[in-house]
Amino acid sequence: MGITKLLIANRGEIALRIQRAARDLGIKTVQVHSEADTEMLAVKLADEAICIGPAPAAKSYLDIDAILKAARDSGADAIHPGYGFLSENAEFADAVVAAGLIFVGPSGDTIRMMGDKAAARASALAAGVPTVPGSEGIITDMAAAEALAGQIGFPVMIKAAAGGGGRGIRVAETAEEFRTLAPQASAEAKAAFGDGGIYIEKLIARARHVEVQIMGDGQDVVHFFDRECSLQRRRQKVWEEAPSAALDDTTREALCQSAVALAKSVNYLGAGTLEYLYDDATGAFYFIEMNTRIQVEHPVTEMITGHDLLAEMIRVAGGAPLSLRQSDIQRRGHAIEVRLNAEDPANNFMPFPGVVSGLRLPDGPGVRMDHMLYQGYAIPPFYDSLLGKLVVWADTREAALTRLGRALGELQVDGLPTTAPLFSALLGDAELRANHVHTKWLEPWLETHAHLIAQEKDKAA
Numbered sequence: 001m002g003i004t005k006l007l008i009a010n011r012g013e014i015a016l017r018i019q020r021a022a023r024d025l026g027i028k029t030v031q032v033h034s035e036a037d038t039e040m041l042a043v044k045l046a047d048e049a050i051c052i053g054p055a056p057a058a059k060s061y062l063d064i065d066a067i068l069k070a071a072r073d074s075g076a077d078a079i080h081p082g083y084g085f086l087s088e089n090a091e092f093a094d095a096v097v098a099a100g101l102i103f104v105g106p107s108g109d110t111i112r113m114m115g116d117k118a119a120a121r122a123s124a125l126a127a128g129v130p131t132v133p134g135s136e137g138i139i140t141d142m143a144a145a146e147a148l149a150g151q152i153g154f155p156v157m158i159k160a161a162a163g164g165g166g167r168g169i170r171v172a173e174t175a176e177e178f179r180t181l182a183p184q185a186s187a188e189a190k191a192a193f194g195d196g197g198i199y200i201e202k203l204i205a206r207a208r209h210v211e212v213q214i215m216g217d218g219q220d221v222v223h224f225f226d227r228e229c230s231l232q233r234r235r236q237k238v239w240e241e242a243p244s245a246a247l248d249d250t251t252r253e254a255l256c257q258s259a260v261a262l263a264k265s266v267n268y269l270g271a272g273t274l275e276y277l278y279d280d281a282t283g284a285f286y287f288i289e290m291n292t293r294i295q296v297e298h299p300v301t302e303m304i305t306g307h308d309l310l311a312e313m314i315r316v317a318g319g320a321p322l323s324l325r326q327s328d329i330q331r332r333g334h335a336i337e338v339r340l341n342a343e344d345p346a347n348n349f350m351p352f353p354g355v356v357s358g359l360r361l362p363d364g365p366g367v368r369m370d371h372m373l374y375q376g377y378a379i380p381p382f383y384d385s386l387l388g389k390l391v392v393w394a395d396t397r398e399a400a401l402t403r404l405g406r407a408l409g410e411l412q413v414d415g416l417p418t419t420a421p422l423f424s425a426l427l428g429d430a431e432l433r434a435n436h437v438h439t440k441w442l443e444p445w446l447e448t449h450a451h452l453i454a455q456e457k458d459k460a461a
């Protein structure tokens with residue numbers, strides 16, 4: 001087959017990232033956009049740009065018919081969904097294929113099987129991959145679920161099968177809480193994802209979030225090692241590293257092999273990430289979910305392996321076999337990514353769209369920025385607040401931390417607050433530098449270190 005013209009059904013920094021991979025492969029690009037995004041860098045740089053509707057995502061980036069019409073009108077032969085929006089929507093993947101186009105990702109059936117978190121747990125169990133103790137499939141009988149929660153032991157997590165981005169999750173400490181929270185979680189999931197299915201998992205306290213990047217061509221699957229994403233706020237990642245400094249080589253190998261086994265068991269095609277919780281104290285890891293798309297934090301993996309994950313996912317979508325064997329994928333050094341959001345970290349992370357009135361970007365050895373900024377750009381207020389990611393690489397984690405400090409010192413975004421001062425403040429923390437963190441480490445830290453973040457913000461101003 002092979003792809004000659006790729007339509008990018010996304011916006012912001014990931015739209016640019018996809019565009020660059022396409023251009024590196026000699027593929028033409030069509031950038032769709034909303035009325036609010038006409039000044040977006042990805043629109044300016046694409047070979048063609050097509051407006052598909054008004055600002056609200058439901059009327060543009062989530063409008064399947066409008067996107068397919070743009071593909072027909074432009075003669076695109078493939079669609080890349082990026083992350084978020086329609087990237088894990090099985091109906092969209094099916095509709096793209098039904099229209100005679102290539103979907104850059106797995107089939108609708110694979111998305112249904114792995115994108116539904118309860119179904120993915122069942123696939124993991126079948127492939128012999130350890131999961132968090134919890135319900136088998138979706139909860140249908142509340143009384144039975146409450147009894148099961150008692151058996152597993154409180155606290156338990158109530159999770160939406162269709163959930164993502166940290167939404168649709170509740171923690172129940174007691175049976176009584178469970179009775180009130182379970183119907184709430186179901187209603188919220190129904191409203192947010194159009195699917196009220198929920199399941200339960202034991203809460204693993206003080207766990208780390210580790211994940212494995214894989215790529216499949218429908219026959220073979222390779223892994224690109226692990227990432228650690230334990231620094232989270234509201235269950236959303238804010239800082240990611242590759243590899244996880246918490247894993248020894250034996251555990252890393254077992255973790256990566258379990259991810260390959262699970263992906264192979266579903267003949268996976270495309271880029272995917274298997275997320276796990278890792279318990280330092282026992283050395284145990286538990287599969288929690290699979291993201292059947294490219295992830296925000298993929299650059300840290302590219303930095304330690306030297307491979308272009310976007311290019312490879314476009315190649316395999318076009319029908320090519322994997323260009324890499326497992327032995328071709330080696331890792332070197334350590335990479336760290338921090339998420340630059342248009343939010344004020346000194347003011348409860350209030351979103352703060354505005355006009356970029358001045359801009360100085362970090363550069364030099366081991367520094368990469370995937371971003372959507374340019375001087376004079378007015379950030380539209382309608383979408384996710386991610387402006388870009390600052391990524392650094394060095395031989396060791398310690399050197400990468402030092403380099404991150406250097407790069408943050410060079411970075412200057414005028415006109416709106418960003419999360420950069422948070423990262424400058426974090427770099428001074430001894431626990432973080434020693435990697436003594438877990439998924440609930442950052443939130444209390446933010447409470448007790450608000451003064452440091454405010455100080456860093458003043459220093460940068």
Ligand code: ADP
Nearest residue numbers: 083084085162163164165166237295296297384
């Ligand atoms: P990653 O590990 O790549 O950061 P996230 O789960 O944080 O993955 O999601 C990446 C982006 O996609 C975020 O902007 C998030 O808000 C969005 N997102 C994830 N899942 C959904 C979903 N089901 N519906 C809408 N947006 C989603």
Ligand code: ADP
Nearest residue numbers: 163164165166167201202203204209235288439
């Ligand atoms: P999402 O689809 O929203 O990304 P995940 O299932 O990946 O949801 O969980 C998001 C985050 O919630 C994890 O990174 C972790 O911090 C926390 N979490 C999820 N499941 C558990 C669990 N069983 N115990 C403790 N924390 C959990």
Ligand code: MG
Nearest residue numbers: 165166275289
């Ligand atoms: Mg997740």
